[in-house]
Amino acid sequence: MTDVGRHRGRLAAAFVVVVLAFAGLATRLGQVQLAGADGVSAQASSLDTRTVVEPALRGRILDRTGRVLAENRASTVVTLERRVIAEDRPSAEAEVRAVARVLGLPAARLLGRTWLCGEEGAPAAPTCWSGSPQVPVPLATGVDPQRALALVERPDRFPGVAVDSVPVRVYPRPEGVSAAHVLGYLGQATAQEVADDPDIGAGDLVGRSGLEQEYDDVLRGTPGRTVVAVDARGLVTGVVSRTEPVPGRDLVTSLDVDAQAAAERALADAIATDRARGGGGRADSGAVVALDATSGAVVALASAPTYDPNVWTGGISAADYADLTDEDAGTPLLSRATAVALPPGSTVKPSSVVAAVRAGNPLSGLYDCPAQYRIGDRVFRNHESYDRGLMSLERAVETSCDTVFYDVAYRAWQDQGGVSAGVDAADPFARAARGFGLGTRTGVDLPGESAGRVPDRAWRRQTWEASKEELCRRAREGYPEVADAARRRYLRAVARENCASGWQLRGGDAANLAIGQGDTLATPLQLAVMYAALGNGGTRPTPRVAAATVDTSTGERTAVPAGPRVSAPLDRRLGRYLRRALRGVVTDGTAARVFADEPADWPVAGKTGTAEQVGERDTSWFAAYAPADHPQWVVTAVVHRGGYGDASAAPAVQRVLLALRGLG
Structure with missing residues (x-):
């Protein structure tokens, strides 16, 4: 028997107990007539029947x-009818x-599970029970089997309590990787989800984020169904029919554990190094992506702050959930790699070179790089802080001269x-x-992706229409809640300007x-x-995270379809x-x-970005690919409040690119 077969065999037995536990409380389906049947089937024609949905074993990631990044293991659960x-x-x-x-557990946590979420008097999620009211409530998961045995031995003292062995989702964390924002997590199916989807049974776990959500149908498999005959008291008298569950398929990703660990x-080191610096290092979050x-x-896709995805195993506590949010x-x-968009700073300048040429500026021309540039009354x-003189657009990218691009x-x-x-x-x-690709979602196979923003005239008009009432109210009333008088005056002046003409795209915006x-x-x-383009x-x-799905019974591998490939605005000459x-x-x-010390056989090409935000320290960006002559890998990094692009983000990208150097 293969390792997969042994793994599946050990866990499959756990579902037998689950079926029996749910049989008495499953949804009533009414009378079933089975023409020509005998035995239990004939008996069922005069009895009620109920269908018990048996979850399939979830596929691994x-x-x-x-x-292995995600798999299942048997766990002891205590339920109450x-x-x-x-x-x-x-x-x-x-x-x-x-x-x-x-069980030696806090009573408050178990008591919270006796309330349905939304029920009057119920505690907040996730302490309350968000699953179906038709199934036993799991009071505690992952309990000590020896302690749980004491409950089974005293049914008179603990009526309605059952102890079952069920599969739970675990995340092994090879090489210590978290990958929490890629993998996602599972949550109990709600009553509405059970009602809407015939393949979701009461008590099932479904994907709530990441790959667990995006490929939930593939990983979850097809549930089994057992139709049982019951008497007037609701007790099972026999099995009418049974359909075996079909296990979920394994999901093979393009993630590489070593690259993910390096990212x-x-x-983490970039953030810690910045915070340890003198002079007010305040880096607090960031992300790294490798394609x-x-x-x-x-x-690789890393986001910080991160967490151990096993915090969801067996149900997350209210305290842990509060920490995560x-x-x-x-x-x-929150995934800062896909769901959080920030000003990208000078990393967009290659796009601006394309725009400048399309606007009629010669690629071979020279452009002035003064220390400052005036647009209206703004400098x-x-x-x-000094004038760098005339330079090419190439040199303007290399030195990141803002004033060339302002002009x-x-x-x-105009x-x-x-x-x-x-x-x-x-x-x-x-x-x-x-x-x-800016301003639109990339189409990555992960939920919750941000589209970012390209602030053109249409966006400005739409935004102004949605906010003009509040802007004009602030223009009239000001900001009395702001303590600083100078700040109050500034905010009111901005509100007056935006109230009067906020739909206009101004020169400074361009x-x-x-x-x-x-x-x-x-x-x-x-x-x-x-940067891949x-x-x-x-x-x-x-971008795609999933590469293939695998039938765990036959080993048949099916590739996940690639997404569309789109031409960027880059001809051969401009690309070179x-x-x-x-x-x-x-x-x-x-x-x-x-x-300065890059390997001779691994040349890198990239661009720094330093994004300024009012009242905050600069955000550090770096985007790069390697090797420069025949790019194989692209890596981007952002460190919020990390300072200049070469201070925090570039060193992080360098480390990841070196880790990718030997990856085939």
Whole structure:
């Protein structure tokens, strides 16, 4: 027997007990007539029947080499029939307290499970029971079998209590990886889900995020169904028919455990290093994404703060759930690789070079890089305080000269008609950004992806229409709740301006888009797709985490279909130009310090980004691919409040690229 077969065999027996436990409380289906049947089937024609849904064994999640990221193991669960609670809640609660004493567990946690979520007086989720009211309530999972045995031996003292062996989801964490934001977690099926989906039974676990949610139908398999005959008292008198469950398929991913471990460690170290610096290091969160530069296959996806996905095993406690959703702790449940979009800073400048050329600026021209640039009454400053003189667009990318891009963007904005232009006016900078995939979801096979934002005229008009009432109210009343007087005056002045003309795309807005600032937002995954297109010659791949599904009985492997491939706005000449510029960033530009000792056979090309946010420390970005001449891997990193792009994000990317160097 194969390892998979032994693994399945040990767990399959656990479901026998579950079927018997659910039989007495399953949904009533009415009379069943079975023409020509004898025995139990004939008897069923005059008796009620009930159908018991038997969950299938859930498929595993594996990395590209077969290392297990999610699997099942047997666990002891103590349940209580709902009728005991419904008939006499005070007596039921006294019984639950006695159960807690036997198990050595806090009574409060078990008592919370006796309430249906949404029921008057119920505690907040996840303490309450969110599953179906037709099945026994799991009071505790993963209990000591010896302690649970004491409950079984005293049925007179613990009426309605049952002890079962059931499979629970566990995450082995090979090489210490979490991968929590990729794998996701399971949650109890709600009564509504049971009613809506015939393949979901009362008490089933379903995917709630990550791959567990995206591929829930594949992993969950097909449940078995046992139709039983019952007498007038609801007691089972025989089995009418039985359909065996079909186990879920294993899901093989493109993730590589070693690459994932390198990404998680590099990100954690980047945040810790910044916080240990003198001068107010305040890095608090971030993400790293690594893709195959051609196919878009995701080999690593890390988000910080992270957590141990096993916290969900057997049901999460209210305290643990509060920790995962605590905004002050960085909301560890949130994926900062796919679901959080931030200003991407200068990492968008390759797109802006494309836009500048399309707006009529010669690729071979020279452009002034002054220390500052004035648009109306606003002064936009370069990150350096001195005039760098004339330079090519290539050198402007290498040195990250903001004022070159302010100028080409502002002149393009004027050519479009400035503030008088209509919402459908052609905007080469917004068009180029969208052409590289910004402002739209990548299509990755993970739920909850952010589309980011390309703030063009249409977006500004739509946003103003939705918020103008509040803006105009603030223009009239100000911000009395703000303690600082100067801050109050500033906010009210902004509200007055936006109330009067907030739908207009101003020159400063156009300049900010060109350098990835202002209202521009992108996720690390979006930038990874953009840099894949830059590296591979102009094709945007659809990122995919899942590679194949495997039938655990036959070993049959079925590839997960690849997503669409879209052409980026990059011709051959412009592509070569930008790849040379991105290589120059690493050899003689803003990232040269970090990559000074790069291996000769592993040249890197990339771009730093330093995103400024009012009242906060800069956010550090770096996007890169390697090897520079024939890109195989793309890696992007963001460290929120991590300072300059070469300070936190670039070192993290360097470490991950080195880890990918030997990966075939």
